[in-house]
Amino acid sequence: MTDQAYNFAYLDEQTKGMIRRAILKGLAVPGYQVPFASREMPMPYGWGTGGVQVTAACLTPEDTLKVIDQGADDTTNAVSIRKFFQRTAGVAVTEATTEASIIQTRHRIPETTLSAGQILVYQVPIPEPLRFLEPRETETRKMHELEEYGLMQVKLYEDIARHGQIATAYAYPVRVEGRYVMDPSPIPKFDNPKLSGSAAIQLFGAGREQRIYALPPYSDVVSLDFDDHPFTASKAAHDCALCGASDSYLDEVITDDAGGRMFVCSDTDFCGGRRAGGHLGALGVAGAL
Amino acid sequence: MNPAALEGGFTNAAVQSAQAFRAALEAMARPGTLQPITGAAPPAPMSPAAGALLLTLCDSTTPVHLAGAHDCAALRDWVTFHCGAPLVGARDASFALGTWEAPQPVDRFAIGLPDYPDRAATLIVETTALGQTGARLRGPGIQTTAALSLPESAAFQANHALFPLGFDCFFACEGQIAALPRSTIVEAA
Amino acid sequence: MYVAVKGGERAIENAHAWLAEERRGDPGIAEMSIAQIRAQLALAVNRVMAEGSLYDPDLAALAIKQARGDLIEAVFLIRAYRTTLPRLGSSCPIETAQMAVIRRISATYKDLPGGQVLGPTFDYTHRLLDFKLAAEGEMPPPPAPTAPASCEDVPHVTAMLNRDGMIQTELRGTATPPDLTRTPMELPANRALRLQAITRGDEGFILSMAYSTQRGYGRTHAFVGELRIGTVAVAMEIAELGFAVDIGAIEVTECETVNQFTGSKTEPPQFTRGYGLVFGQTERKAIAMSLVDRALRWRELGEDFVGAPAQDEEFVLMHADNVQATGFLEHIKLPHYVDFQAELELVRRLRAEALATQEAAE
Numbered sequence: 001m002t003d004q005a006y007n008f009a010y011l012d013e014q015t016k017g018m019i020r021r022a023i024l025k026g027l028a029v030p031g032y033q034v035p036f037a038s039r040e041m042p043m044p045y046g047w048g049t050g051g052v053q054v055t056a057a058c059l060t061p062e063d064t065l066k067v068i069d070q071g072a073d074d075t076t077n078a079v080s081i082r083k084f085f086q087r088t089a090g091v092a093v094t095e096a097t098t099e100a101s102i103i104q105t106r107h108r109i110p111e112t113t114l115s116a117g118q119i120l121v122y123q124v125p126i127p128e129p130l131r132f133l134e135p136r137e138t139e140t141r142k143m144h145e146l147e148e149y150g151l152m153q154v155k156l157y158e159d160i161a162r163h164g165q166i167a168t169a170y171a172y173p174v175r176v177e178g179r180y181v182m183d184p185s186p187i188p189k190f191d192n193p194k195l196s197g198s199a200a201i202q203l204f205g206a207g208r209e210q211r212i213y214a215l216p217p218y219s220d221v222v223s224l225d226f227d228d229h230p231f232t233a234s235k236a237a238h239d240c241a242l243c244g245a246s247d248s249y250l251d252e253v254i255t256d257d258a259g260g261r262m263f264v265c266s267d268t269d270f271c272g273g274r275r276a277g278g279h280l281g282a283l284g285v286a287g288a289l
Numbered sequence: 290m291n292p293a294a295l296e297g298g299f300t301n302a303a304v305q306s307a308q309a310f311r312a313a314l315e316a317m318a319r320p321g322t323l324q325p326i327t328g329a330a331p332p333a334p335m336s337p338a339a340g341a342l343l344l345t346l347c348d349s350t351t352p353v354h355l356a357g358a359h360d361c362a363a364l365r366d367w368v369t370f371h372c373g374a375p376l377v378g379a380r381d382a383s384f385a386l387g388t389w390e391a392p393q394p395v396d397r398f399a400i401g402l403p404d405y406p407d408r409a410a411t412l413i414v415e416t417t418a419l420g421q422t423g424a425r426l427r428g429p430g431i432q433t434t435a436a437l438s439l440p441e442s443a444a445f446q447a448n449h450a451l452f453p454l455g456f457d458c459f460f461a462c463e464g465q466i467a468a469l470p471r472s473t474i475v476e477a478a
Numbered sequence: 479m480y481v482a483v484k485g486g487e488r489a490i491e492n493a494h495a496w497l498a499e500e501r502r503g504d505p506g507i508a509e510m511s512i513a514q515i516r517a518q519l520a521l522a523v524n525r526v527m528a529e530g531s532l533y534d535p536d537l538a539a540l541a542i543k544q545a546r547g548d549l550i551e552a553v554f555l556i557r558a559y560r561t562t563l564p565r566l567g568s569s570c571p572i573e574t575a576q577m578a579v580i581r582r583i584s585a586t587y588k589d590l591p592g593g594q595v596l597g598p599t600f601d602y603t604h605r606l607l608d609f610k611l612a613a614e615g616e617m618p619p620p621p622a623p624t625a626p627a628s629c630e631d632v633p634h635v636t637a638m639l640n641r642d643g644m645i646q647t648e649l650r651g652t653a654t655p656p657d658l659t660r661t662p663m664e665l666p667a668n669r670a671l672r673l674q675a676i677t678r679g680d681e682g683f684i685l686s687m688a689y690s691t692q693r694g695y696g697r698t699h700a701f702v703g704e705l706r707i708g709t710v711a712v713a714m715e716i717a718e719l720g721f722a723v724d725i726g727a728i729e730v731t732e733c734e735t736v737n738q739f740t741g742s743k744t745e746p747p748q749f750t751r752g753y754g755l756v757f758g759q760t761e762r763k764a765i766a767m768s769l770v771d772r773a774l775r776w777r778e779l780g781e782d783f784v785g786a787p788a789q790d791e792e793f794v795l796m797h798a799d800n801v802q803a804t805g806f807l808e809h810i811k812l813p814h815y816v817d818f819q820a821e822l823e824l825v826r827r828l829r830a831e832a833l834a835t836q837e838a839a840e
Binding site: 016023062215 | 318
């Protein structure tokens with residue numbers, strides 16, 4: 001049931017047009033952050049206003065939308081954003097990754113390989129990968145222009161000097177098509193390899209920072225590293241306690257106050273699908289979702 | 290203003306522009322693919338596909354350049370009425386519309402600034418035939434290679450050489466579009 | 479057996495219901511009306527209008543009621559509503575020299591044409607809690623003999639100074655100022671954009687920035703040349719008519735500071751200006767705005783950048799907006815367990831390796 005008080009997908013047509021133009025330029029220059037006149041949305045900055053605006057600009061009535069936060073469909077903010085689009089765009093929603101035509105995400109890339117025809121929309125807090133090294137936008141813009149990414153290499157190298165390895169566990173910077181260094185949003189570095197060569201269109205929206213950027217399908221995305229310290233996509237060294245998966249990103253759940261803990265898939269749809277398919281972990285229950 | 294200028298717009302702008310944008314998005318994301326796009330019925334010589342792109346992407350903030358035969362009273366009125374876009378010369382255009390021959394030389398169009406490469410023009414090129422044959426395309430959005438019936442190769446190679454600067458193109462033919470962003474590497478067939 | 483937490487939707491609905499109940503509070507106490515808030519909490523209404531960038535006292539009062547008195551939340555409600563409104567056009571610049579002033583003071587002259595008008599100010603109240611206000615059945619005080627709002631034009635102090643060339647001339651621009659809410663912020667910003675960002679910026683932030691300049695972080699030796707509060711007409715050019723018509727009136731506070739002089743071998747010394755203009759009766763904000771404006775003008779006035787925060791355009795403009803700031807600050811309470819898990823895993827690994835190295839060394 002669409003709320004008639006608002007335009008389809010909430011935003012007015014001129015705003016959607018402005019966002020759509022930014023998305024197209026983002027696709028034409030992969031990894032480059034396109035400034036856009038982000039609007040104040042009816043949810044706070046930091047709750048996914050950039051992702052919501054990108055999704056609103058892309059949605060058609062024929063779409064099936066999936067919204068995840070931390071990999072899960074049932075986290076409160078995912079529920080809230082899904083409901084927003086049900087109300088303002090009347091679109092079908094799903095929790096199944098394979099059934100979704102648009103997936104809005106915060107902090108994860110689904111485990112299930114995405115396919116052509118799907119769009120993955122990331123919510124981005126700080127789109128500038130160089131921001132924590134150089135707080136000034138006027139400076140970082142120049143660095144991108146001149147491909148001056150030495151500062152980032154120095155930072156990663158300092159990590160190695162201090163810790164013996166690159167001590168960045170999420171929002172791990174990548175280089176797109178050999179040109180722009182890009183922030184992949186705060187996904188765990190475990191997800192970084194999924195950025196590259198994906199059949200899906202990947203769009204990134206940062207509302208408060210007023211930036212949109214994009215990865216066309218099959219883009220070449222390389223996690224920054226050194227020859228003698230190659231990038232590794234790490235995760236907790238456990239299997240999912242519910243579905244037994246050994247290759248999915250895991251949440252650590254504390255089960256008591258005596259050090260008890262278990263590890264379960266962060267991607268709830270992936271985990272449920274495996275259990276429905278008969279895969280069982282140490283603590284799993286057949287068929288339970 | 291010719292009363293015909295009032296016709297041929299979207300009848301349900303919110304939904305039709307969303308559907309048209311998805312066609313444009315898929316086209317730009319996957320250079321060399323052909324995408325159906327509908328909803329517009331502009332006066333000749335503009336194709337329905339080009340009309341849908343303009344209705345979706347242009348408004349009072351996007352200067353439009355009409356080139357050659359497209360710079361006619363019927364289309365000027367139509368673009369003004371439906372998009373509200375100011376009509377300008379090639380250098381000031383965010384969007385340009387015409388056949389490939391009309392807007393030459395294309396180096397008049399904005400290619401963006403080194404610090405703002407997004408501030409580049411989008412060319413909507415009308416063609417009489419659009420097919421997945423001809424020039425070989427490689428680059429972002431293309432798994433291995435693609436092919437597209439481009440009007441020429443040299444201009445697009447020169448444009449790609451400017452990357453990350455450069456203009457971006459849509460090709461429109463009847464009810465279909467294809468796109469060629471500046472990121473695409475073009476090899477003559 | 480472990481069952482993943484479900485029911486986010488029900489939890490959200492319950493939270494909203496509880497919030498509504500808390501907002502209303504004890505139903506045995508009469509509900510506040512919008513009119514009461516508008517009339518009796520007018521300065522809160524003014525702040526919400528100023529930082530919400532929407533001149534509508536009734537909507538601001540509604541937002542304050544809905545936000546349970548949280549003014550930043552109220553500003554946010556107004557902003558989210560404002561962004562959906564169609565833009566019908568731009569008004570002509572308001573003429574503050576034609577303001578019907580209720581308050582007008584100058585710190586730079588003892589007396590001056592147009593006079594010093596104290597108006598409704600806290601300035602000389604003794605800050606003693608007035609327990610009479612707490613008493614039931616409070617009656618309004620007898621009307622004070624108020625001077626009617628001045629109907630004659632009140633000339634600006636800076637205009638008088640300028641007659642002798644004592645203060646730099648502010649050129650009247652004809653360009654339409656950029657709209658911060660419709661175009662992404664681009665740095666460096668021009669003064670019109672800076673002023674726009676400051677006038678809707680958080681009062682506390684602008685206040686502290688201004689205060690820091692007074693304490694020496696980018697000092698500009700400001701005198702309040704003039705502070706005026708009153709009502710000005712808003713006119714709009716109607717294309718069909720070919721002339722401007724008044725479409726309403728708004729209350730604004732304007733502050734012009736007279737600041738340290740500049741001069742060189744070729745140009746005789748001259749005072750400089752800072753400017754503040756804010757919706758409603760909001761004089762703390764207007765004065766603070768004029769100090770921050772002046773501090774940010776160091777480049778055009780040929781001064782040194784001494785590294786003061788208030789001189790730093792990017793720092794001020796990118797952190798002045800409380801809706802942005804509160805959103806990003808508060809978002810860290812949202813789930814971040816995926817990233818935290820990634821850090822946990824990394825730190826565990828680093829510790830294991832460090833401990834192994836230590837053991838090997840011992």
